[in-house]
Amino acid sequence: MLFNLDGQVALVTGASRGIGRAIAEQLVAAGATVVGTATSASGAESIGAYLGDKGMGYAVDVTDADAVAELLKAIDEKYGQLDILVNNAGITRDNLLMRMKDDEWDAVLDTNLKAVFRMCKGVMRGMMKRRNGRIINISSVVGTTGNPGQANYCAAKAGLVGFSKSLAQEIAARGITVNCVSPGFIDTDMTKSLTDDQKQSIFKNIPTARLGAPEEVAAAVVFLASPAAAYVTGETIHVNGGMAMV
Amino acid sequence: MSTIEERVKKIIIEQLGVKEEEVKPEASFENDLGADSLDTVELVMALEEEFETEIPDEEAEKIKTVQSAIDYVTNHSND
Numbered sequence: 001m002l003f004n005l006d007g008q009v010a011l012v013t014g015a016s017r018g019i020g021r022a023i024a025e026q027l028v029a030a031g032a033t034v035v036g037t038a039t040s041a042s043g044a045e046s047i048g049a050y051l052g053d054k055g056m057g058y059a060v061d062v063t064d065a066d067a068v069a070e071l072l073k074a075i076d077e078k079y080g081q082l083d084i085l086v087n088n089a090g091i092t093r094d095n096l097l098m099r100m101k102d103d104e105w106d107a108v109l110d111t112n113l114k115a116v117f118r119m120c121k122g123v124m125r126g127m128m129k130r131r132n133g134r135i136i137n138i139s140s141v142v143g144t145t146g147n148p149g150q151a152n153y154c155a156a157k158a159g160l161v162g163f164s165k166s167l168a169q170e171i172a173a174r175g176i177t178v179n180c181v182s183p184g185f186i187d188t189d190m191t192k193s194l195t196d197d198q199k200q201s202i203f204k205n206i207p208t209a210r211l212g213a214p215e216e217v218a219a220a221v222v223f224l225a226s227p228a229a230a231y232v233t234g235e236t237i238h239v240n241g242g243m244a245m246v
Numbered sequence: 247m248s249t250i251e252e253r254v255k256k257i258i259i260e261q262l263g264v265k266e267e268e269v270k271p272e273a274s275f276e277n278d279l280g281a282d283s284l285d286t287v288e289l290v291m292a293l294e295e296e297f298e299t300e301i302p303d304e305e306a307e308k309i310k311t312v313q314s315a316i317d318y319v320t321n322h323s324n325d
Contacts, residue, residue: 125291128288128291170284171284173284174284
């Protein structure tokens with residue numbers, strides 16, 4: 001069973017809705033136990049509700065180093081292992097660079113890039129000892145193409161790709177793979193704020209002429225998390241309906 | 247209870263997959279025992295766990311031979 005994740009434990013950040021939720025649900029469908037995080041207690045509760053006995057929701061601010069350490073300790077105490085880490089939590093603070101404030105830059109870099117560094121560092125020791133692990137970082141098509149008004153977000157998302165390639169080279173010999181999944185325009189709360197006009201102009205650049213579904217991103221994550229992808233590392237899988245073929 | 251020296255040597259044997267007779271005091275992890283940079287980081291992690299201590303990076307960099315590992319632990323152990 002190449003795609004079977006029975007007996008594996010996964011951590012998915014930003015799992016209360018959108019792509020993160022779809023990832024958590026599909027990892028469970030493949031057999032994994034999933035810990036999903038959200039920033040709020042109510043978000044964590046809703047994760048616990050949809051996961052049921054297949055995992056748990058956990059409220060944590062991924063930029064809070066102490067809180068992240070506590071989370072990893074709690075997972076270790078409850079499950080004794082962590083096989084799969086999916087860094088999905090992300091935020092946007094869009095602004096043209098001329099007007100971008102330091103705090104808009106810092107907030108996006110802290111959540112979308114620095115938190116990933118810290119989370120990876122936190123899970124590596126256990127994975128290295130067991131000579132097994134899967135780290136999947138959710139990047140974005142705009143990390144490759146750029147996007148006006150999102151210099152901070154694009155910098156962080158492009159940063160994840162270089163980060164992942166470096167880490168992949170450091171720990172490949174320990175049986176740990178590090179990859180990115182890079183979604184295009186996906187039907188989530190993050191893209192719901194787009195107007196119809198904006199959507200139409202975006203569709204012009206998407207050969208499939210539609211938004212992607214969160215499940216279509218999750219499928220790529222499950223592949224990378226599975227034994228089937230043991231020989232894939234440092235790679236970025238683009239899931240964007242053909243909008244950027246790179 | 248094993249001595250510090252025995253415990254350190256046991257960890258080196260386990261971590262680097264080397265034979266006991268190779269673990270001489272002057273043996274260098276990288277030059278004599280075939281360790282790469284990640285192996286030495288893992289070795290330091292294993293020492294930290296065994297002796298319940300935290301080895302700062304600048305100290306860890308100096309731990310390059312079997313004897314230097316034994317010396318570090320001997321000087322910093324609470325046992």
